[in-house]
Structures are given as C-alpha cells and as structure tokens.
Amino acid sequence: QVQLVESGxxxxxxxxxxxxxxxxxxxxxSNYAVGWFRQASGKEREFVGSIDSKGxxxxxxxxxxxxxxxxxxxxxxxxxxQLYGLKPEDTAVYYCAARKSPYVxxxxxxxxxxxxxxxxxxxx
Numbered sequence: 001q002v003q004l005v006e007s008g009x010x011x012x013x014x015x016x017x018x019x020x021x022x023x024x025x026x027x028x029x030s031n032y033a034v035g036w037f038r039q040a041s042g043k044e045r046e047f048v049g050s051i052d053s054k055g056x057x058x059x060x061x062x063x064x065x066x067x068x069x070x071x072x073x074x075x076x077x078x079x080x081x082q083l084y085g086l087k088p089e090d091t092a093v094y095y096c097a098a099r100k101s102p103y104v105x106x107x108x109x110x111x112x113x114x115x116x117x118x119x120x121x122x123x124x
Contacts, residue, residue, distance in 0.1 A: 002026035009118030022096030053102035
C-alpha cells in the first residue's frame with residue numbers, strides 16, 4: 001500500500017507561483033508513476049501531469065504544458081508540482097496519485113492510490 005499526502009496549497013494572487021508537494025509512504029513508491037490531477041468545484045477531476053517512476057518521463061495536459069512542471073525525489077519519497085503564473089482558473093483541489101506501474105498515465109482510472117488533496121485558490 002501507498003499513502004500520499006499533499007501539501008503546499010493556499011491562497012495566492014494571480015501571476016504568483018506555487019509548489020505543491022506530495023509525500024508518500026510505502027516501500028514500492030519508487031517503482032510507481034505519479035500523477036497530479038485537479039478538480040475545480042462542480043467539475044470533474046482533470047489530468048494535470050504525470051512523472052514516471054524514475055523521474056525521467058513526464059507528460060502534461062495541453063492546457064498546463066509550459067506553466068507547470070513535475071519533479072520527484074525518490075530518496076525522500078516526494079513528488080512536487082510547480083505551478084507558475086497562476087490564474088484564477090487554476091483554482092482547484094490538487095491531488096497526487098500513484099499507480100502500480102512505472103509508466104506515466106493521464107486518466108483517473110489508471111491510478112491506484114490517491115492523496116486527500118490540497119486547495120489552491122488563485123484570487124486577487
């Protein structure tokens with residue numbers, strides 16, 4: 001089993017940047033790909049980006065590509081999502097998820113473990 005805990009969310013102004021962290025426990029975490037998703041109020045959960053188990057392969061949603069980045073440190077069992085130039089429409093609960101595969105994936109159903117989410121609110 002893998003447990004995931006997100007942190008780093010909060011209230012920020014448009015244009016600011018933020019780093020979200022996902023701290024994982026579980027012996028096999030370093031073998032799992034990790035995805036980030038977000039869910040705005042009243043909307044379905046959507047894919048943000050994913051990073052493979054080694055931190056080499058990455059994939060992003062077209063709408064986030066160029067503004068968001070993902071990194072991981074398997075020695076610390078953490079995965080970070082860097083959010084740049086935040087916009088009000090980025091407001092959402094951001095979730096990290098892990099799947100029992102080393103390869104990236106972009107769908108909710110591909111992931112086996114989920115964190116509780118961290119709220120990012122972008123507002124002036």
